[in-house]
Amino acid sequence: MRIKYKFFYIGCLLAIFIIQLSSCSKYAIPSEKGIQVTTINDILANPGKYDGNIIQVGGLISSPIFINSRYGAYTYFQIGDQSGKTISFVGLGILSIKEGDFVSVTARFKKSADHIWIDSIEGPKTESKE
Numbered sequence: 001m002r003i004k005y006k007f008f009y010i011g012c013l014l015a016i017f018i019i020q021l022s023s024c025s026k027y028a029i030p031s032e033k034g035i036q037v038t039t040i041n042d043i044l045a046n047p048g049k050y051d052g053n054i055i056q057v058g059g060l061i062s063s064p065i066f067i068n069s070r071y072g073a074y075t076y077f078q079i080g081d082q083s084g085k086t087i088s089f090v091g092l093g094i095l096s097i098k099e100g101d102f103v104s105v106t107a108r109f110k111k112s113a114d115h116i117w118i119d120s121i122e123g124p125k126t127e128s129k130e
Helices: 002-023 040-045
Strands: 054-069 072-080 086-092 102-108 116-125
Touching: 040 054, 040 086, 054 086
Parallel strands: 086 116
Antiparallel strands: 054 072, 054 102, 072 086, 102 116
8 A cells, every 4th residue: 555655646746847847938037036037028118117227127139239349349139039129228338149049138217218238138049040
């Protein structure tokens, strides 16, 4: 009788482990204390909710532009989600990013801004094309 219970518990633990593995996102964004981890779709749907707040958002880089002027170096880029919606960001310096990189950006969101100035960027995390 005890052997059946052991197999039952081992089976339950194995099932929980498999469910946990399958529910993990390929590109998980770690949450930091006091920072709202959100999606681009949520921000664009309700920009007033995030106005003035520090947010963390992840997605794929598109349209990076590197500018080196007498006033300094800047990197303009867009981050897009699976639905194709994008938000424009700008960072100080020439960032080591390229088209298609997955990054996580922390920034203070301003709904009236054309570009959002980033506080930090994590990544890039590139997919190997095999």
